[in-house]
Amino acid sequence: MLNGQIIKGIGGFYYVDTDNGLYECRARGIFRKQKVTPLVGDRVSISVVDEETKKGVVEDIKKRDTELVRPPIANVDKVLIVFAIKNPKPNLSLLDRFIVLAEKENLEIVVVLTKVDLDDDDKLNELKTIYELSGYKVIPVSNETKLNVDKIKDELRDNVVVFAGPSGVGKSSLLNEIDKNFKLQTGEVSDKIKRGKHTTRHAELLKLECGGMVADTPGFSSLTLDDIGETELKGYFIEFDEFDDCKFGSRCIHENEPSCAVKEAVENGEISKQRYKSYIQLLNEMRQGKRRY
Known part of the structure; x- marks a missing residue:
C-alpha cells in the first residue's frame, strides 16, 4: 500500500498525493458503515487498482490531529x-x-x-x-x-x-x-x-x-457550534483567561454573576465590548436551541 494525503474530494472521488504521484481513489465501503467520511487533509493508505491510470482505493485513514x-x-x-x-x-x-x-x-x-x-x-x-x-x-x-x-x-x-x-x-x-x-x-x-x-x-x-x-475552501455564511456547551464556550474566548478571579471561580460563566472579573474588565476596556457581546449572543442562542448561525 501507498501512504499519502487527500488533497481534493469531489463526488465520492478522493485525490491522494503520494510519493508515486496523484491517485484518483474511491473509499472502501466500510467507512460508510462506520459513518466515517474521508476529508481533505486526511493522511491515508491506499491500494493501487491501476497504476497506468493512477486509480486506487482508500484503505485506511490515519488518526487526525485536528478536524x-x-x-x-x-x-x-x-x-x-x-x-x-x-x-x-x-x-x-x-x-x-x-x-x-x-x-x-x-x-x-x-x-x-x-x-x-x-x-x-x-x-x-x-x-x-x-x-x-x-x-x-x-x-x-x-x-x-x-x-x-x-x-x-x-x-x-x-x-x-x-x-x-x-x-x-x-x-x-x-x-x-x-x-x-x-x-x-x-x-x-x-x-x-x-x-x-x-x-x-x-x-x-x-x-x-x-x-x-x-x-x-467554499465561502459560507453559517456555522454550527453543536459540540460546544455553555460552560465550555468561555474557554474559547482567550482574553477571558487573564481574569480568572471571579467570586464563583470556575463556575462563573461571566453573565449575571456578581463580582465577575470578566465583566469588570469589559467595563474597564481591558476586554472588547464587541467580543463580549458576541460571547453573550452565542450563550443565548445555545439556550434557545438554535442549531445554525
Missing part, C-alpha cells in the same frame, strides 16, 4: 480567518464564530483583513484594536496595492493552512497573488444583497511555491 467541520478539512496547523473591511461589510459575530471553532481545535489563528484600500472610515483601526486586544495577530492586506502579501506568505510557509471566511472577501484573489501558479476563480460581490458570490466549489489543498499547503 474542522466547516470547512471540512483535517490536519490543519493554522487558520487564516479572512474578512473584508467593507464590500461585504464585516459580520463580527460570524468572525468570532470562526475563532471559537479554531480555538476548539487548538489551531494557531491569524485574522486577515482585506480590501484595506477601500477603508475610508477608519474601520481598519477599529477591527485591529478589537482583535489585537483579544490576543490575535491581525494582518491588513490589499490585493490592489499588494500590501502585506509577503507577510501572508510567511504565515503559510511550511504549514498546512486553511483560509476561512465568507464569500466575496477576496480569499481566492489573495491566493492568486501569493502564488502566481494559482489560477483560482474569483467573483465580485453582489450589488443587490452585498454578499460574495461563491466561486470555490470544494475544499482543496494547494501546494505552495514557498513551501507548505493551503486550503482554498
Whole structure:
C-alpha cells in the first residue's frame, strides 16, 4: 500500500498525493458503515487498482490531529480567518464564530483583513484594536496595492493552512497573488444583497511555491457550534483567561454573576465590548436551541 494525503474530494472521488504521484481513489465501503467520511487533509493508505491510470482505493485513514467541520478539512496547523473591511461589510459575530471553532481545535489563528484600500472610515483601526486586544495577530492586506502579501506568505510557509471566511472577501484573489501558479476563480460581490458570490466549489489543498499547503475552501455564511456547551464556550474566548478571579471561580460563566472579573474588565476596556457581546449572543442562542448561525 501507498501512504499519502487527500488533497481534493469531489463526488465520492478522493485525490491522494503520494510519493508515486496523484491517485484518483474511491473509499472502501466500510467507512460508510462506520459513518466515517474521508476529508481533505486526511493522511491515508491506499491500494493501487491501476497504476497506468493512477486509480486506487482508500484503505485506511490515519488518526487526525485536528478536524474542522466547516470547512471540512483535517490536519490543519493554522487558520487564516479572512474578512473584508467593507464590500461585504464585516459580520463580527460570524468572525468570532470562526475563532471559537479554531480555538476548539487548538489551531494557531491569524485574522486577515482585506480590501484595506477601500477603508475610508477608519474601520481598519477599529477591527485591529478589537482583535489585537483579544490576543490575535491581525494582518491588513490589499490585493490592489499588494500590501502585506509577503507577510501572508510567511504565515503559510511550511504549514498546512486553511483560509476561512465568507464569500466575496477576496480569499481566492489573495491566493492568486501569493502564488502566481494559482489560477483560482474569483467573483465580485453582489450589488443587490452585498454578499460574495461563491466561486470555490470544494475544499482543496494547494501546494505552495514557498513551501507548505493551503486550503482554498467554499465561502459560507453559517456555522454550527453543536459540540460546544455553555460552560465550555468561555474557554474559547482567550482574553477571558487573564481574569480568572471571579467570586464563583470556575463556575462563573461571566453573565449575571456578581463580582465577575470578566465583566469588570469589559467595563474597564481591558476586554472588547464587541467580543463580549458576541460571547453573550452565542450563550443565548445555545439556550434557545438554535442549531445554525
